[in-house]
Amino acid sequence: SAVISQKPSRDICQRGTSLTIQCQVDSQVTMMFWYRQQPGQSLTLIATANQGSEATYESGFVIDKFPISRPNLTFSTLTVSNMSPEDSSIYLCSVETASGTYEQYFGPGTRLTVT
Amino acid sequence: GDSVTQMEGPVTLSEEAFLTINCTYTATGYPSLFWYVQYPGEGLQLLLKATKADDKGSNKGFEATYRKETTSFHLEKGSVQVSDSAVYFCALSDSWGKLQFGAGTQVVVTP
Numbered sequence: 001s002a003v004i005s006q007k008p009s010r011d012i013c014q015r016g017t018s019l020t021i022q023c024q025v026d027s028q029v030t031m032m033f034w035y036r037q038q039p040g041q042s043l044t045l046i047a048t049a050n051q052g053s054e055a056t057y058e059s060g061f062v063i064d065k066f067p068i069s070r071p072n073l074t075f076s077t078l079t080v081s082n083m084s085p086e087d088s089s090i091y092l093c094s095v096e097t098a099s100g101t102y103e104q105y106f107g108p109g110t111r112l113t114v115t
Numbered sequence: 116g117d118s119v120t121q122m123e124g125p126v127t128l129s130e131e132a133f134l135t136i137n138c139t140y141t142a143t144g145y146p147s148l149f150w151y152v153q154y155p156g157e158g159l160q161l162l163l164k165a166t167k168a169d170d171k172g173s174n175k176g177f178e179a180t181y182r183k184e185t186t187s188f189h190l191e192k193g194s195v196q197v198s199d200s201a202v203y204f205c206a207l208s209d210s211w212g213k214l215q216f217g218a219g220t221q222v223v224v225t226p
Contacts, residue, residue, distance in 0.1 A: 001161075031212050042204060042216045043159070058213075092159065094214075102147045102166075102208035106159040 002027050002097045004107035012113045013083055020079045021110045023093035028073035031096035033104065034066070038089045049076040049093075083114045117142040121205045121217035128195055128224050136190040136220045138179075138205035146207040148172075148181055148188040149214070153202045162190075162203070200224045 003026040013019050023032065032049040047055040047068055055068035070076045080087050090111050094104040122137040140148065150162040150172070163172030168183035179190045188205060205217040 033213070035214075042218045043214075044216075045213055048211075048213065096212055102212050103149075103161060103164060104208075104212075104214055105161065106151075108158040 001105050002095055006093060006107040006110050008110060010111040015084050015114055017083055018079055018081045020077050021091055023076045023107055025074045025095050029095040029097055030099050032076045033094045034078045035092045036089045085114045088112060088114045117207060117209055117215045119205050119207055119215055119217035121220050124221035126220060126222045130197055130224055130226055131194045134192045134195045136203055138188045138217060140186050140207050142207055144210060146209060149206045150179055150190050151204040151206060195224045197224045197226055
């Protein structure tokens with residue numbers, strides 16, 4: 001497994017503003033992902049963060065709303081832009097530590113509340 | 116597309132009872148299957164996995180067998196404890212490594 005940290009752990013933001021969430025891993029990993037967990041719901045994949053190239057977004061998620069950076073093999077950021085109350089969720093990053101195993105390990109999550 | 120269906124909760128049990136959480140999937144190809152657990156106030160943890168038909172994943176007294184013929188991956192534990200109270204998620208991974216989660220099943224174990 002890997003040690004994964006996220007910052008901030010929680011935040012309360014006003015609508016119309018943006019928040020950048022950081023994900024740091026203690027070892028180099030090939031695959032990094034960002035998920036959203038809306039209150040009382042399951043996890044939904046937002047995008048795959050690709051090192052050195054643009055992220056790959058899932059249906060229903062767009063780069064303008066959720067820009068992602070992945071400057072190296074241990075770090076990624078997710079920005080939630082122009083927030084509305086519907087963006088209130090837990091945002092989680094995950095990594096696949098051993099290529100081809102498909103085992104993903106999750107960060108502790110960032111609890112975002114938009115007022 | 117791929118999907119995972121798991122039984123709705125909450126499931127309420129007494130300590131030492133037998134737990135089963137049903138999970139079925141729809142997928143093209145041969146996905147890997149997982150159970151994740153989310154304890155109250157904690158992050159999501161990988162509980163067990165199986166990568167091919169008839170594989171059995173096990174961890175912490177929990178077991179699940181990859182049944183290709185019934186497209187199922189039911190989670191079982193013979194004797195639950197209060198500390199097993201959590202939300203359990205069944206998931207599958209496609210060939211790109213992307214996880215598709217079920218809705219989650221809350222399990223409440225009472226003393």
